[in-house]
Amino acid sequence: MKVAVTGKGGVGKTTVAAFLARCWRDLGREVIAVDADPDANLAGTLGYHGPDIAPLASLKALIQERVGGAEGWGGFLRMNPRVDDIPEQFGIVVDGIRVLVMGTIERGRSGCACPANILLREVLNHLLLTARQCVVVDMEAGVEHLGRGTAESVDAMLVVVEPGWASLQTAGRVAELAGHLGVRNVQAIANKICGGDDAAFIRAHLAGLPLLGSLPFDRELELAARAGSVSGDSPFYREVLRIAQRL
Ligand SMILES: Nc1ncnc2c1ncn2[C@@H]1O[C@H](COP(=O)(O)OP(=O)(O)OP(=O)(O)O)[C@@H](O)[C@H]1O
Numbered sequence: 001m002k003v004a005v006t007g008k009g010g011v012g013k014t015t016v017a018a019f020l021a022r023c024w025r026d027l028g029r030e031v032i033a034v035d036a037d038p039d040a041n042l043a044g045t046l047g048y049h050g051p052d053i054a055p056l057a058s059l060k061a062l063i064q065e066r067v068g069g070a071e072g073w074g075g076f077l078r079m080n081p082r083v084d085d086i087p088e089q090f091g092i093v094v095d096g097i098r099v100l101v102m103g104t105i106e107r108g109r110s111g112c113a114c115p116a117n118i119l120l121r122e123v124l125n126h127l128l129l130t131a132r133q134c135v136v137v138d139m140e141a142g143v144e145h146l147g148r149g150t151a152e153s154v155d156a157m158l159v160v161v162e163p164g165w166a167s168l169q170t171a172g173r174v175a176e177l178a179g180h181l182g183v184r185n186v187q188a189i190a191n192k193i194c195g196g197d198d199a200a201f202i203r204a205h206l207a208g209l210p211l212l213g214s215l216p217f218d219r220e221l222e223l224a225a226r227a228g229s230v231s232g233d234s235p236f237y238r239e240v241l242r243i244a245q246r247l
Pocket residue numbers: 008009010011012013014015016037141191192193215216217218219221222225236
């Protein structure tokens with residue numbers, strides 16, 4: 001199972017991605033958690049508090065070795081570099097979950113053609129198309145940075161929403177873009193739910209997006225994150241476990 005977690009800023013994408021990874025691990029699956037947000041904090045959310053992790057996009061020697069593009073190469077780039085060993089070599093294991101930090105993908109004029117982009121795109125393609133592990137990708141809001149081929153190979157795009165108009169509007173846009181990119185399975189996860197009113201509000205405004213699950217507002221999450229520990233027995237965990245089993 002390969003999923004991407006998306007949604008508006010601050011709705012809980014990273015939290016949901018981290019708990020999904022934990023739940024899959026606890027269900028006995030091998031998991032790779034990919035941090036595809038330039039402002040990376042998935043490892044930290046999983047409880048990693050070690051030295052900074054160098055994102056793949058910053059590993060110039062690796063990028064040059066695999067893709068090329070350094071001066072003197074005459075601009076020759078390998079568009080299909082070998083990447084199958086990268087998750088193992090450059091991912092760090094946090095509590096039984098392999099975490100891969102992608103780093104900032106340059107946009108703008110250089111577009112897809114810059115060597116770092118080629119490497120990141122190939123790593124993501126490899127993970128989504130051929131890796132035998134469960135993969136959860138914590139994304140930046142929006143889906144533009146998922147290429148067509150990559151998006152098509154996600155088994156599910158999960159859009160996290162919270163009780164409020166803004167995140168529901170973003171969800172609508174994400175669902176539309178995902179549709180254009182060929183993602184067939186787009187589902188919403190309601191987060192920070194405090195009561196029946198919140199759940200009803202979200203259900204009423206999902207505009208046709210199926211609701212995969214509802215996660216409670218849980219102040220303990222914040223406290224646990226601060227303490228660097230997570231309870232495996234919270235209502236939040238139990239709900240994510242149900243989602244993980246349903247996926
Ligand atoms: N169900 C919840 N109950 C209480 N707090 C929550 C819940 N889900 C997430 N949070 C808190 O909300 C904040 C934002 O969560 P998180 O970082 O997961 O969001 P995000 O969508 O990944 O944000 P960003 O767009 O910045 O990447 C964090 O402080 C997190 O602990």
